[in-house]
Amino acid sequence: MNMKLNSIISLFILLLTTNLSFGQSDSLKVLGLNLENYNYPFDVNYITINSQGENYQMAYMDVLPEHANGKSIMLLHGKNFNGAYWEQTAEYLTKEGFRVFIPDQIGFGKSSKPEHYQYTFQQLARNTKAILDSLKIEKISVLGHSMGGMVATRFVLMYPEITDKFILVNPIGLEDWKLKVPYKPVEWWYKNELGKDYASIKKYQLESYYDNQWKPEYDEWVNLLAGWTLNIDYPRIAWNAALTYDMIFTQPVCYEFENIKAPSLLIIGQRDRTALGKPLVSPEVRKTMGRYPQLGRQTQQKIPTCELVELDNIGHLPHIEAFDRFIEPLVIFLKK
Incomplete structure (x- = not known):
């Protein structure tokens, strides 16, 4: 009995010290399945999407400028995020006259x-196109970050007639990971997701996104994921996350960049080394993955009309880590 009690005490101390070492926020709270108790920066609208025989609610923000310049831009979120992290970007772009459209994909954020x-x-x-059609948007620039870059790439390939300009910000999918990473079934990814907590989520973001350079304002994006792990319905969230991992690994877009017709811009933080599946390969192979300086230049050569902006000493989230350096080249490109 004493041995069992000592084990419990040791585990408690380990968890406590782990949370303290990663500075767990006192504001961490249980978040609703669809983030019902988390406020987005702008009004949230919903559209019913009939997909695969079921109806789903897809959330989006439609931020209108006070003095419109007649142009619109769509901001697509990454896998571990939602539309809320585009707040500062949307505020700046609307002041410049752009209408800003920010969807949450099915399975993410406030969507079903x-x-x-x-x-x-x-x-x-x-x-995503169904929402634009409902708003009668006939032309729009498309910007994707992280996994949103893969969504954006597929969107502009499917709908070139509606695409004005194409922007990728530290997207994943610039390389085909299935050539290096052994395949894991959805069940493996699901089990991996179920094991996540505040400490593991922050550790991943600290190492992969910010190269061990943390700022307190980054905590919000950890808390959003960690708050979900406390929800009784977290297994459903984890299952959706596992399915999207499988999508990322089995549906590369990097072979089709040459087919993009729209004027394009790559904004690449040079310190980024994000690559899914790194723990599944040898240290030697790991060093060859997520090399964004090289990937950015290779991708620029693949896209017929493409500019490249390299942001030295910036990681996976330029619009969060170095907003001024991110927004200036973006606005210049959009106004051309």
């Missing part, structure tokens, strides 16, 4: 979390 869904980038692009 299906019990069963076949995730494809084509399906996500089609869902």
Whole structure:
């Protein structure tokens, strides 16, 4: 009995010291399945998407400028994020006259979390196009960050007639990871997701996104994911996350950049080394993955009309880590 008690005490101390070492926020709270108790920076609208025989609610923000310049831009979020992290970007762009459209993909943010869904980038692009059609938007610039870059790429390939300009900000999918990473089934990713907590989420973001250079304002994006792990319905969230991992690994877009017709811009933080599946490969192979300086230059050569902006000493989230350096080249490009 004493041995069992000592083990429990040791585990408690380990968890406590781990949380303290990663500075767990006192404001961490249980978040709703669809972030019902988390306020987005702008009014949230919903559209019913009929997909794969079911109806789902897809959330989006439609931020209108006070003095419109007649142009619109769509901001697509990454896998571990939602539309809320575009707040500062949207505020700046609306002041410049742009209408800013920010969707949450099905399975993310305030949108529905299906019990069963076949995730494809084509399906996500089609869902997104349905919202634009409902708003009668006929021309729009498309910007994608991280996984949103893969969604954005598929969107502009499927709908070149509606695409004005194409922007990628530290996107994943510039390389085909399945050539290096052994395949893992959805069940493996699901088990991996179920094991996540505040400490593991922050550790991943600290090492992968910010190269061990942390600022207190980054905590919000950890808390959003960690708050979900406390929800009784977290297994459904984890299952959706597992399905999207499978989509990322099995549906590369890097072979089709040459087919993009729109004027394009790459904004690449040079310190980024994000690559899914690194723990599954040898240290030697790991060093060859997520080399964004090289990937950015290679991708620029693949896209017919493409500019490249390299941001030295910036990681995976330029619009969070170095907003001024991110927004200036973006606005210059959009106004051309």
